Amino acid sequence: MMRLDRFLAINKYGTRQEVKKMIRAGRTTVDGQVIKSPEYKLEEETAKVAVDGKTISYEKYHYIMLYKPAGCVSSTYEKGERSVLSYIDEVYAGDLFPVGRLDKDTQGLLLLTNDGELSHQLLSPSKHVDKRYYVELEKEVTEDAVRKFQEGIDIGDEDLTMPAVLELTSHPQHVYVTLHEGRYHQIKRMFEALDNRVVYLKRISMKELVLDETLKPGEYRKLTEDELIKLKV
Numbered sequence: 307m308m309r310l311d312r313f314l315a316i317n318k319y320g321t322r323q324e325v326k327k328m329i330r331a332g333r334t335t336v337d338g339q340v341i342k343s344p345e346y347k348l349e350e351e352t353a354k355v356a357v358d359g360k361t362i363s364y365e366k367y368h369y370i371m372l373y374k375p376a377g378c379v380s381s382t383y384e385k386g387e388r389s390v391l392s393y394i395d396e397v398y399a400g401d402l403f404p405v406g407r408l409d410k411d412t413q414g415l416l417l418l419t420n421d422g423e424l425s426h427q428l429l430s431p432s433k434h435v436d437k438r439y440y441v442e443l444e445k446e447v448t449e450d451a452v453r454k455f456q457e458g459i460d461i462g463d464e465d466l467t468m469p470a471v472l473e474l475t476s477h478p479q480h481v482y483v484t485l486h487e488g489r490y491h492q493i494k495r496m497f498e499a500l501d502n503r504v505v506y507l508k509r510i511s512m513k514e515l516v517l518d519e520t521l522k523p524g525e526y527r528k529l530t531e532d533e534l535i536k537l538k539v
């Protein structure tokens with residue numbers, strides 16, 4: 307069961323305040339009856355809800371791209387820390403969880419959803435989903451590092467890292483890294499093993515999903531149909 311105002315807000319009919327006004331103005335029907343109470347409880351998967359006569363289809367799953375800013379944690383709750391969920395409208399926030407984690411000081415693409423199946427697919431180690439990062443380092447990065455990233459690096463785990471792609475740029479301390487796995491602090495540990503240090507880290511893509519550069523840190527938007535299809539294949 308779900309409240310009518312939440313149902314409309316989740317389906318992007320406006321903020322909670324706006325939808326409450328719409329409901330009180332008598333513009334909303336549930337199963338053909340005008341309902342003027344925002345608290346009205348409905349069976350979200352079966353009720354036929356309409357605004358100004360236009361039926362609204364219920365979205366069970368939500369897929370949000372957040373431009374994670376630095377200074378917040380990816381866990382949904384951690385004492386004394388600001389969670390990435392604090393950036394998301396309260397109507398979604400309760401259901402959503404982040405797909406994987408970024409370090410507190412790492413910025414960039416973070417997918418949030420309530421679709422456990424998709425999350426599982428994207429995080430499953432056997433799937434080797436590509437994740438691409440933009441990295442700035444304390445010291446210069448050389449061709450030798452490119453080879454080591456390709457060969458695998460000993461970062462103190464049982465196994466070497468899987469082959470990863472390190473792309474140099476015209477700036478000697480700025481690079482791109484593509485990982486096919488996701489270990490704890492992986493990029494930082496890989497560079498540390500090569501006697502370097504990450505000073506800025508930003509995820510720019512995950513599989514086919516690319517961070518929308520029109521978003522500012524802390525902003526988010528829903529995935530498009532096209533983005534979702536590409537993530538699911």
Ligand code: URA
Binds near residue numbers: 407412
């Ligand atoms: N590698 C890291 O070291 N940190 C991240 O947040 C992501 C990848």
